[in-house]
Amino acid sequence: MSTGEAGLGNQQNPSLIPGLPDEIALECLVRVPYRFHSEIKSVCRRWRNLLMHPSFYRERQRTGTAEQLVCLVQALTTSAEPTIELAVEGNDEQQQDKRQTRRGHCPPIYGVSVYNLSMDTWHQLMLNRANGNGVPIFSHCVALPLSGKLVLLGGWNPDTLDSVPDVYVYDFIRGGGWRRAAPMSMGRSFFACAAVGPSTVYVAGGHDNQKNALRSAEMYDADAAEWQALPPMAEERDECKGFSCDDDGRFWAVSGYGTESQGRFKSDAECYDPALGSWSKVEEVWPFQSASPRAITATAGGRWWFVSGGGESRGVMEYDMKEKHWKALTSILDSGMRSSPCVTTLRGARGDHDKVFVMDSDGGKLNDGVDSDRHRGFVFMPDWESSTTGTGNGNSNGKWIQLHTPTNFSGFAYSASSLLI
Known part of the structure; x- marks a missing residue:
């Protein structure tokens, strides 16, 4: 750090710590x-x-003292489900005989959980909206590592289940809690989004309130706190996955499907180049027609990693953009992992290699034999030497580390992002 950046060396200021340079x-x-x-x-x-x-x-x-934070849009867990009384007509005796209760499932309340990988601690960043508590369901979180900000975008209104254009920003450096930011041009959910550069978030595709798949795209400048429209993509892309690659600054919207073909994922992707101001289509990058691309994350060197617990893509797959093909990187951790977990890249500091954070169901059983919906965190650490040289056998190119995941942070995670702070 230069002395001018933080006011160090200013003769009018007292020492940072008396008696020390x-x-x-x-x-x-x-x-x-x-x-x-x-x-x-x-x-x-x-x-x-x-x-x-x-x-x-x-x-x-x-100096290697930064802490790795993983931010998750996650369903909050509760100790008991709500009980709903059903009113019935009739006299008092009839009401007494006919009154019944049932276990009712209200829409889940979502929050933003933060896992400090360096300290192995969890906490929550609760958001109190003007019309209720919790963050929009299925909202996306995108970290801007250089500015220390977390941007929360879109999703569903927990009460109406309508797509919302809402945007909130949390500043890890300046603090002060959440602030409401300029909204997107329209309500959208299940869209592609990613940080590109130090202060920009790109958004594309998803669907609107009528579940129509979208082609539209826009860009948020977190420093200027304003949105700018981008050219639309060539095709509708609902449930597409967005990410950027640091080496070229382009934004990718991978796969997705159109309004009339829900659940049949496209094999292509579209890539936006800010230098050209236009989209280009890239064919045959997603060979898993029945698998959602939400578990893709981009890593250093122009690689995509896809974590899947089921189907033909079971395991950790790697796509090399230069070679333009997928290969098996390692086998999956265990049979309990779902086909589409929540993932994000953990950027390496001081020359360390990238890793992948994975949040997924444990696939276990409770004491009464009921399926467990408890989720747990993992870190996948690839064997970069084998991955780079291609000498691995597809089963041992990395290792899994299970993280301590407290019960109150074991809810379903939809979106994840990370930053060093």
Whole structure:
């Protein structure tokens, strides 16, 4: 970190820590765990200014002290289902005889869970909307790592189940909780989205309130807090998967299906190049017609990883954009994994290799024999040498690590994103 970036070396400012050179004091402060940052911001104005500057968090990454956060749009778990009383007509005796109760399933309440991989801790970022608690169902979360922001987009209104255009932003650096941002041009859900560059989020496809698949696309500039329309894609793409590759800055919308072909996933993708301002179609990149592409995530070197627990694609598959083909990277962890788990790439720091975070059902049974809907977290660590040279056998090119997942963070996860802070 340069001294000018964070006001270090300013002769009018007191030392960061009395008795220590600022360079040594900075080495101490970057090692303070993130959970204490809100408290140490209140120590003095200079500490506050330092910890609210992005360069401080870049220094944490440079020194290897940054913490890996995984953000999940996740159904909140409850200890019991609601009981709904059914009113019946008739006299008191008839009512007494006929009154009944049933176990009712209300729409789930979603929140944003944060798993700190570095500290092995979980917490929730609750959002209180103007018309209720919880985040929109099936909303997407997209992290902007360089600015330390998390953007929450679209999904369903929990009460009406209509698609919403709502956008919320959480700033991990400046704090202050969630703020409502400029909405998308229309309500949409099950769309492709991804961060491209330091402050931009791209959105494309999905469906509207009438379940019509969409071609439209738009771009959100988190710094300017405004949306800009993009040219529409060539085809409708509901349930497409979006991601970007750091090496070229392009945005991908993979597979999806049209209004009249629900559930039959396309084999192609469309790619938006900001430099050209246009989309191009890429044929034959998705060979799994019956599998949703939601479990794709992009990694370094122009690779896509697809994690699947079922069908012909069972295991971790890798797509090399240069070679334009899929190969088996490793076998799946166990038979309990679903066919379409929630995944995100964990970017490596200080030269470390990328890993993949996976959140999925445990596929187990409760004590009474009922299927368990408890979800658990994993990290998949590939064998990068075998993956790069192609010397692996498809069954041992990496290892799985199961994470401690408390019961109250074991709900279904729809979207995930990660950042170093």
